[in-house]
Each structure stands twice: as structure tokens, then as C-alpha cells.
Amino acid sequence: MDKKYNKKNIQKDIKPSFANPTSQKEQKEKKTIAIKSKESWLIAFGITLAIIGLGYFFLVGQNSDMLFTAQGRSFFTTNSTFLDECIKRPGGIISWAASFLTQFFYHPALGASIMIAMWIASMWLSKLAFKVRNVWMAVLAIPVICLLVSTIDTGYWIYYIKQTGYWFYGTTGYLIAMLLVTVYHLFKKRTDLIIATFFIGFSYPFFGWYTLLALIYISVSSLVRFSKETTIADRYLIPLLPLVFVIAVPVLCYFFYPELRFIDLWTCGFPYFINDKLISYIPEIPFMLLAITPLLFSFLPKRKEYTGKQAWMVYLVTIVTMVSAYIWIDASNFNNYNYHAEMRMNRAAEEQNWDKVLDEMSGLPGDASRQMVLLKNVALLNKGEMGTKMFKYNNMGEPPTNGFDTLQVHMVQTAAPLIYYYHGKTNFASRWCIENSVEFGYNFDNIKMLARCAIINKEMDAARKYLDILTTSIYHKDWAERLIPLTENPQLISEYKEFDTVNELWSSMGSVLDGDNGLCEMYLLNYFSNTMNKDCKLLQELTLNYALVQKNIQLFWPRFFLYAQLHQNQSMPIHYQEAAYLYGHLEPNNVNIKQMPFDKIVAERYNGFQQLSQSLLATGMNTKDVGEAMKSSYGDTFYWFYFFCRDIHSY
Numbered sequence: 001m002d003k004k005y006n007k008k009n010i011q012k013d014i015k016p017s018f019a020n021p022t023s024q025k026e027q028k029e030k031k032t033i034a035i036k037s038k039e040s041w042l043i044a045f046g047i048t049l050a051i052i053g054l055g056y057f058f059l060v061g062q063n064s065d066m067l068f069t070a071q072g073r074s075f076f077t078t079n080s081t082f083l084d085e086c087i088k089r090p091g092g093i094i095s096w097a098a099s100f101l102t103q104f105f106y107h108p109a110l111g112a113s114i115m116i117a118m119w120i121a122s123m124w125l126s127k128l129a130f131k132v133r134n135v136w137m138a139v140l141a142i143p144v145i146c147l148l149v150s151t152i153d154t155g156y157w158i159y160y161i162k163q164t165g166y167w168f169y170g171t172t173g174y175l176i177a178m179l180l181v182t183v184y185h186l187f188k189k190r191t192d193l194i195i196a197t198f199f200i201g202f203s204y205p206f207f208g209w210y211t212l213l214a215l216i217y218i219s220v221s222s223l224v225r226f227s228k229e230t231t232i233a234d235r236y237l238i239p240l241l242p243l244v245f246v247i248a249v250p251v252l253c254y255f256f257y258p259e260l261r262f263i264d265l266w267t268c269g270f271p272y273f274i275n276d277k278l279i280s281y282i283p284e285i286p287f288m289l290l291a292i293t294p295l296l297f298s299f300l301p302k303r304k305e306y307t308g309k310q311a312w313m314v315y316l317v318t319i320v321t322m323v324s325a326y327i328w329i330d331a332s333n334f335n336n337y338n339y340h341a342e343m344r345m346n347r348a349a350e351e352q353n354w355d356k357v358l359d360e361m362s363g364l365p366g367d368a369s370r371q372m373v374l375l376k377n378v379a380l381l382n383k384g385e386m387g388t389k390m391f392k393y394n395n396m397g398e399p400p401t402n403g404f405d406t407l408q409v410h411m412v413q414t415a416a417p418l419i420y421y422y423h424g425k426t427n428f429a430s431r432w433c434i435e436n437s438v439e440f441g442y443n444f445d446n447i448k449m450l451a452r453c454a455i456i457n458k459e460m461d462a463a464r465k466y467l468d469i470l471t472t473s474i475y476h477k478d479w480a481e482r483l484i485p486l487t488e489n490p491q492l493i494s495e496y497k498e499f500d501t502v503n504e505l506w507s508s509m510g511s512v513l514d515g516d517n518g519l520c521e522m523y524l525l526n527y528f529s530n531t532m533n534k535d536c537k538l539l540q541e542l543t544l545n546y547a548l549v550q551k552n553i554q555l556f557w558p559r560f561f562l563y564a565q566l567h568q569n570q571s572m573p574i575h576y577q578e579a580a581y582l583y584g585h586l587e588p589n590n591v592n593i594k595q596m597p598f599d600k601i602v603a604e605r606y607n608g609f610q611q612l613s614q615s616l617l618a619t620g621m622n623t624k625d626v627g628e629a630m631k632s633s634y635g636d637t638f639y640w641f642y643f644f645c646r647d648i649h650s651y
Helices: 002-072 080-086 092-106 108-129 134-140 142-152 155-159 166-184 190-201 209-225 232-256 262-267 282-299 308-332 337-350 354-362 370-383 416-422 426-440 444-456 460-470 477-488 490-495 497-509 520-529 537-550 553-566 574-586 600-618 623-634 638-644
Strands: none
Touching (some): 002 092, 002 134, 002 142, 002 155, 002 308, 002 337, 002 444, 080 092, 092 108, 092 166, 108 142, 108 282, 134 142, 134 282, 134 308, 142 166, 142 282, 142 308, 166 190, 166 209, 166 282, 190 209, 209 232, 209 282, 232 262, 337 354, 337 370, 337 416, 354 370, 370 416, 370 537, 416 444, 416 520, 426 444, 444 460, 444 477, 460 477, 477 490, 520 537, 537 553, 537 574, 553 574, 574 638, 600 623, 600 638, 623 638
């Protein structure tokens, strides 16, 4: 009785003196752990939201026009021929899938959303694959940041990239690599790991470069994964086996790829930026970092909690990584105004939205590129306003600016097919579409242009072939189906107003194909300024305008008088009057302009122009500075263009 009583009392005595302090300490530790766990999840989701925000800001907010251009410069068809072409190289399935996904950039926000979703999936898969704690999510985001940079830093390389499906290739490949690593780490037994390595290794024909990366990541993570207590076979065989596959599988597959050089076996899928005069390594840097960074994931600390002095390291790494990432992304963003304006003008011209083309020229903060000047002239031609507004817009024309290398941009690789087409030179448009397709691969823009030119040239079998290809696409199907009736009944072309101007010019010039030496603008300038045609008013006006651009008095007068003859009882456009008035004063012995009925404002502005220019020159200003000083007052006249629009950079 006493014994039982004493034991009970002893237990009661122990609880107040020992149990309570221990319980309070445990509760405090649990509370600390709960707070740190909550913070780690906040970090993980915060980084995820930051990546989403950066993606939408730089892709949709800053580069929507570039994304739309990217889908136009890409190609996809459900035809088996395209799939066969893709799988001629390792990684062909990625090329095929990436080409399919690039189509969604037709709606930039939709395509960007798909891309960002794949980035987020890659981040969380890498977290699962390498068993990385939430707090290191910023490090896991580095490859995704590399993918964002690789998308927005291409600049004019967008017209020269040869990799099929480039825009989604890296995103798709990295997601697949992380998926392969995740699947591998689902297995624990040695036999299962060997079998998994075998299947992953022989996915090389499908995934190319990214299969090899996955094998290397698996090797490193396996080396870290096994402890000293494991068997020698597990500790060395399992990590080394993936490396054996990295070396052996490409060699075994080499004989199935006759078009592939042996030296390219281990980099098939890695993008190269090469043209005939330049190899640029700068845009390759994001892909190098993308490949290297996951090697670090296996070495990230695995501890669940970070308390005391260790917590600052996590926050420091997170802050430094994200701040550095933003600086890098912003610095890599190719935000040259003309680069984006050209893309918007190209799209507007293809859609025949001539007002939008001119709006782009009106809003320029500086000089236009020559490509933009030519598209402006095309818009004015279609609106019938070349003679009244040609010099209202910027006509200087600076060369394209590339931000990070010396890539030489040629108009024949950017917008020449579109410009030639709207000048009625369909054979030139077709020629450059085909040449560029052979060099850089077929794309939607080129196939649509080839279809248009074939319709104008009355080559209906060829037109039907191109249109049938487009019917297998997602966003160009309706456009193609609308034109297919023309291939069956060419007489319907009069019902398609979009062909009116081109068809009229083409009918007056025929289908001559001579040489342009790769210089679109110079060819158009020389051809049209030396052409005369009294049967087509549109063509004759075009030749008169090119004579103005040439600043050639002898070429101008015959075309000016022919224009007056073809437009009797109509008012003479202001720019043609300005040119006649100026040339009549420069060479009064050639043509007597005293009897010409000039508008009053023509003489007034000419006199004002001469007085102001002479007074400014008298102050010692050079010609360039005088031109800038007079631009606001007389920049919309032929007078200013004739004297001050010089050093035109045609390319």
C-alpha cells in the first residue's frame, strides 16, 4: 500500500519538476520549426511568382511583336514528311514538339503562358528530382532564367537561326531532362537503376543533347546520393554507368545519321549562331549556363531547418540570385526601337493595314531603317498618297543595330520578299523566299508569300501545294482555305481586293527576273527610276517617285510630264510640284517653269526654305546642323529631302 502510494506520489512529484520544462522547450522548438517551414514555402512560392512575373513582363510586355514574328519564322505541319525531316538528327522529337508549340506565339500571351508553365514545371521537377529544399528555389530558377534570356536576346538573329523549333527547343529539352532525372530517382534497387539508365540512355535519338545532360546529372546525383556504407558496386558502378552511356550511345547511333558529323554527336540540339561571316558566342552563353547549373543541385544542403547563423545564407543567395537575374535579363533584352517597329510594320503590311504602317512611322523617336522607309512608301502607294505625304515621314534610313555582335543584316533575309511583292516583282519575292528557305528552313511567312506569288503568276498547281501545307497549321489554316477557290478558278482574283495593286503592277511589268546582287532597295531604285509606262497610272507614279528618290533631274522631267498627261484635269500632288519648282530653279535652261500652275504654298515654302538655309549657313553652321535646325519647319518638303537627306545606308 505504502509502496504503491509512494510510486504514485513520486510520479506526481516528477511531472512538475521535469516534464514541464521539457515540454516547454519542445513546444518552442516545434514552433521554431513550423515558422521556418512556413518561411521556406513562402520562399519557394515567392520565387515561382517572381519567375511568372518576369516571364510575362519581358515576353508579353516587352516582346509581343518579336514572339509573333518568331511563329511566322517557324514552321509546323502534321504531314509525316516534316516529322521525317525532324528525326534525321538526334533530338528530332524535341524539334517536332517545339515547332508545334511555337505556333501558339500567334497569340503572344498564349504562347508565353505555355512557355512559362513549362518553366515552372521544370523548376518543381528539379526540386523533386534532386530532393532540394524549398529554400533553394532561387538556385533551381537559374536554368529557367537562362531560357528567358535566350528567348529575348536574339536580336536580328531571329532571321538567321537555323535550329528547327528554336523558340521552344530549350524549354522542351530542359523539361524532358528534368523529367528523366525524376523518373530515374523513383527507383531504389540496383537492378532497377541499371534498367532505368539503359532506357534513358537510348532515348538519345529522341532527345539528343538533353538526354546526355540528363545522364550526366544522374551520374553526379548518384555519386552524392550513396553513402560510405553502401557497397562498392553501388558507390561506383551506378554513378559511372550513365557516363558510359553518354560516351557509347552517340557512337552507336552515329551510323543511323548519315547527315551528321561525328564531332556533332554530343552537341546535337545545342544551338549555334553562325552565318556566312560570323560565329557569335554571346547568345550561346545562356545555354551553357543552362547545362552547367543543374550539376550544382545535388550539392545543395538537404537540412530542413535553417536557424541562427545559417539562415542568412539562404536569404543572401536568394536575394543575390534574383537581383542578378533581373539585371541580366534586362541587359539582355533587345529593345532597339526600330527592331520592334519593323516587326510591327511587317505584320501590318502583310495584313494590308496601311494606316498602322504609317502610324509606326509617325511615332518614330529617331531615324527609320531603310526597310521601314520602303514599307512606308508601299503603304502610301496603296493609299494613293505618295505624291502628297512621301516626305512627311522620316526618310533618312539608318542601318540595323544589333546589340551584342557584328551580325550583318541584309534586307533580302528580313522583309525583301514582302517589299518585292508589293512592287509587283513576284519572281524576286519567290526567289528570295526559296533561297532563304534553303538556307534557314521553310517557315509560314515564306510559304504564304510563295502562295501569293504563285496566284499572281497564274501558277495554280504550285499555289495549291503551298495552300494545302498551310491548311495543316493551326492559325494559317483559315487564310489558306479562303484562297483555295482561286486555284480552281483564277478568274475570281478580281473578287480578292488584297491582290488588286500587286496584280496591276505585275500585269504591266511581266515576269522578268534579272539580278539584284542581294540589294533589294538599290535594285528597286534603279529599276523603277529608269522605267516608263504610259498604260498603267500606278506603275508610272511609282517610277516618278523613285526618280525623286534618285534626285536625278534628267530622269524626273519625262516622268513628270507623263504623269501630268495621264492625270489631266487633276490637281498635281504637292511633292511633284516641289520637285518641279526646285529643279526649274536649279537648271532654268532645261525647262521653263514660269507658265506652270504651281500652288501658292509651293513658292512660299521654297522662298522661306532658301532664306532660312542661307541665314543659318552664314552663321558658320555646317550642312548637317543646318538640316537638323530646319527639319521641324521644312522636313516634310522635297526641298529638305534633296539637300539634307544624305548618307543613306542601304543594306
